[in-house]
Amino acid sequence: MNTSPLAQAFPELPAIEGVTLRVARARYKEWDRCDLTFAELAPGTSVAGVTTQSRCPSPEVEWCRKALVLGQARALVVNAGNSNAFTGDRGRAAVEAIAARAAGHLGCQPSDVFVASTGVIGVPLPIDKAEAGLDAAFTAQPCDWRAATDAIGTTDTFPKAAVTRAIVDGKTITLVGIIKGSGMIAPDMATMLGFVFTDAAIEPAYLQRALTAANEASFSRITVDSDTSTSDTVLAFATGAAGNATITADEDAGADAFRAALSDLCLQLAHLVVRDGEGATKFIQVDVQGAESDRSAHRIAMSIANSPLVKTAIAGGDANWGRVVMAVGKAGEPAERDRLAIRFGATQVARDGLAVPDYDEAPVAKHLRGQEIEIGVDIGLGDGRATAWTCDLTHGYISINADYRS
Amino acid sequence: MNTSPLAQAFPELPAIEGVTLRVARARYKEWDRCDLTFAELAPGTSVAGVTTQSRCPSPEVEWCRKALVLGQARALVVNAGNSNAFTGDRGRAAVEAIAARAAGHLGCQPSDVFVASTGVIGVPLPIDKAEAGLDAAFTAQPCDWRAATDAIGTTDTFPKAAVTRAIVDGKTITLVGIIKGSGMIAPDMATMLGFVFTDAAIEPAYLQRALTAANEASFSRITVDSDTSTSDTVLAFATGAAGNATITADEDAGADAFRAALSDLCLQLAHLVVRDGEGATKFIQVDVQGAESDRSAHRIAMSIANSPLVKTAIAGGDANWGRVVMAVGKAGEPAERDRLAIRFGATQVARDGLAVPDYDEAPVAKHLRGQEIEIGVDIGLGDGRATAWTCDLTHGYISINADYRS
Structure with missing residues (x-):
């Protein structure tokens, strides 16, 4: 290995x-x-x-x-x-x-x-x-x-x-x-x-x-x-x-x-x-704020951190924030699309339910080429916050787990 | 594609x-x-x-x-x-x-x-x-x-x-x-x-x-x-x-x-x-019986069907029933390890909390080489049953999703 x-x-x-x-x-x-x-x-x-x-x-x-x-x-x-x-x-x-x-x-x-x-x-x-x-x-x-x-x-x-x-x-x-x-x-x-x-x-x-x-x-x-x-x-x-x-x-x-x-x-x-996550090439921090409670923020953060589609997008260096929206939506926690804001690294990509005006993908693409990725989500409803950490999902994970008898 | x-x-x-x-x-x-x-x-x-x-x-x-x-x-x-x-x-x-x-x-x-x-x-x-x-x-x-x-x-x-x-x-x-x-x-x-x-x-x-x-x-x-x-x-x-x-x-x-x-x-x-699941090479049916309720059986079946480790094991043709145990355990539903029974296809692999005596992996390996896979789990607690369907998790899924802007 x-x-x-x-x-x-x-x-x-x-x-x-x-x-x-x-x-x-x-x-x-x-x-x-x-x-x-x-x-x-x-x-x-x-x-x-x-x-x-x-x-x-x-x-x-x-x-x-x-x-x-x-x-x-x-x-x-x-x-x-x-x-x-x-x-x-x-x-x-x-x-x-x-x-x-x-x-x-x-x-x-x-x-x-x-x-x-x-x-x-x-x-x-x-x-x-x-x-x-x-x-x-x-x-x-x-x-x-x-x-x-x-x-x-x-x-x-x-x-x-x-x-x-x-x-x-x-x-x-x-x-x-x-x-x-x-x-x-x-x-x-x-x-x-x-x-x-x-x-x-x-x-x-x-x-x-x-x-x-x-x-x-x-x-x-x-x-x-x-x-x-x-x-x-x-x-x-x-x-x-x-x-x-x-x-x-x-x-x-x-x-x-x-x-x-x-x-x-x-x-x-x-x-x-x-x-040391299996197949990991990027370390991902997911920060959620503005949720109805810390517990709610934790569930949303874990929903993002567990999403195969978010993790494969990061693996591919793809600033696919739509998948982050999807993961917020499937968490089952209070969220309103039209209040949601999302950033990658320091760059705001979406706010108030749509892409920011004149969104420039260049700084986001640069951030995603690095090894330390930050995804920030503001739910816009309350004071609840939480952070979760995960890694990307790559061919390495498949190779390791389709063969290894754990 | x-x-x-x-x-x-x-x-x-x-x-x-x-x-x-x-x-x-x-x-x-x-x-x-x-x-x-x-x-x-x-x-x-x-x-x-x-x-x-x-x-x-x-x-x-x-x-x-x-x-x-x-x-x-x-x-x-x-x-x-x-x-x-x-x-x-x-x-x-x-x-x-x-x-x-x-x-x-x-x-x-x-x-x-x-x-x-x-x-x-x-x-x-x-x-x-x-x-x-x-x-x-x-x-x-x-x-x-x-x-x-x-x-x-x-x-x-x-x-x-x-x-x-x-x-x-x-x-x-x-x-x-x-x-x-x-x-x-x-x-x-x-x-x-x-x-x-x-x-x-x-x-x-x-x-x-x-x-x-x-x-x-x-x-x-x-x-x-x-x-x-x-x-x-x-x-x-x-x-x-x-x-x-x-x-x-x-x-x-x-x-x-x-x-x-x-x-x-x-x-x-x-x-x-x-x-037509992304990257799928095998169609998997998960049958759960013996749960405390149908709803509980449904949750356990979906926990197995959603487990990346179960799905990669099937992709690799690996009769790794330990991962099925893991997925039952993480579902959060009533389950007792010492009553659990698991089969792949028609072959019982575990019963009463351990591998069946003289377990022969050959028929299971043969079943897993096919395209239609069956995983059967008996929780041993009640009459609840449910079936879920999923596909395996392969390199194809990673290739599709690390590149495609969905």
Whole structure:
């Protein structure tokens, strides 16, 4: 697979105290690469998470949901190459076996072990390979973020990670996130597999609130192909090693700074997934304002971002704003044709229900030749606004998905 | 444009008494073909219609909605090459001018004239071209169904029409339908432009009820690319020339037969649109049963039919039933993974939440090499059922839409 033309360089990432990473070859597929990631977390680590809204979630997702109630984590295990989704009792047994094996090594409860898997749907995760891989990981040397990020990827064409910092209670805290995902991306409350690690001390319930809010403004605003995965999971782990007074509420010192840093990190990670969208050649930002509510604006933005006709027009560098009108119209949200305004980049192309007088397509065509595309829509009815991000729809998407058994 | 590999031969179509067709060159685009169709209807013709659910409908759609209230029609004018959508007051003026011109020729009210347009969005329909085209049509020799079907098409790769008959009140009545559409197809209560003509005598309100019901089971069950047009319109005209006692209610003689014939015709027309889906190489039927309700089954079926990953898998002949699970899960309807069963063609591939024992992919692979694909899903919860129809998603769709200014 060629690297996405929208790829970004892997950033310099600092260690997070309380987090130890190891990878191993479980050989879930016939490949010569690490495909099992094991993150050991210091005792006392808080955890929060958001998972797919799919009605057919993987057993890993169900396991994480139950474990999240307790708010404590000692380990994260990620399997790449097999999502273990839609595998019935055998899939559930595989997750339980992995959690038990990891808990036995660490001397913790199985419910302290979080498990996520990604890859083909419908094939039970082989327990023997998982256990052998875990055993290998326990004895392996610790690795860096890059090795862990490589090990969680599947059809990803570049490794995706981000870092932010904040001052909390006089201490510098650090957040590092790693993420994988390229197709089957329309998270609607979560994304493929994303993991955030911080050394801040955060009470689990507060970490959950902060993650839920960050997710709403990041992973829930991206789409590659409108197809929501069975396995979407984002987990956030806070080891507390930074030594700040534990954050438990908005009023606490540094709570604002932490929330802002977490939101920034999640948005960076979400954008990286779009930049690795299957077949993507352009990164598209859709800004909607003037809707009746923020929720309405969000639905309109996603209707545009999911439209195959809008996405193929952008792929072809075609300033086809009629397709944007179509996508606004099909969203089912309040809109009045005669108040609608549309821009590409900085150029207004339509206003008050028709093309602007003396519309000059040249600056729009130039904007569309770039890699970073902006579509702006003003509904003209109220104050609701929202932004969504997507990529274009190209021959590359067809080539990847008409052949690949995901 | 190459003819769709799923194309069907144009059928033998009889004349419908009370319907006179004429076509002309309005030259809405730089092409050498007829692009204006004028159907004159005998006095006393009943009319019914269904139109797009888009919140940004074309002025033609708004015009038809108003005129439908009166239930009478004397003419239909169809413009191809320019949809006149999102063109503000100038677009409305064009529709009014066309209706006035046709009404002047026929000595009827403008509200007896129905207008539909298809093509590029955002460019006002040039009134001078429309009027000159209409004038040419008035003096042209009457033409046959084939010429009219050709004249309403845009990106269609083959002309699409169908015929049915029924015995009503001792008389043989005939229904003929013509339709155009290939992309921007996700009608959700109507489709691109479809026109049904019958010589039966039907009271307008009853014709509307029959058309609404037929639409629910046909045009509302197809999708090419999930993009709902601004201009979707289906109109049905009943001239009454067959001489049956006018049908006004379900209890009337022949009402059942008429409804069945109309439903059959609409389904034939809907299938033809899917067979001309942009880039289509396979015709896909999605059968869902066991859902909590028919409505729930419909939503699940459309979620599968709209999934890019399901459609690319079929394009590649890949029996990737995991993507069907994904599409069931993202529909947001009640579903339990451990009760789900899936088949391709006649072969069961998954049952009770996992692959069937000793699953043999050979017969499935053979089925997927054909042009007529069946996906069957049993949700296992209730009695709700629904069927949807779509086509595969191929490089052809990308090629057509990354270049064509629709």
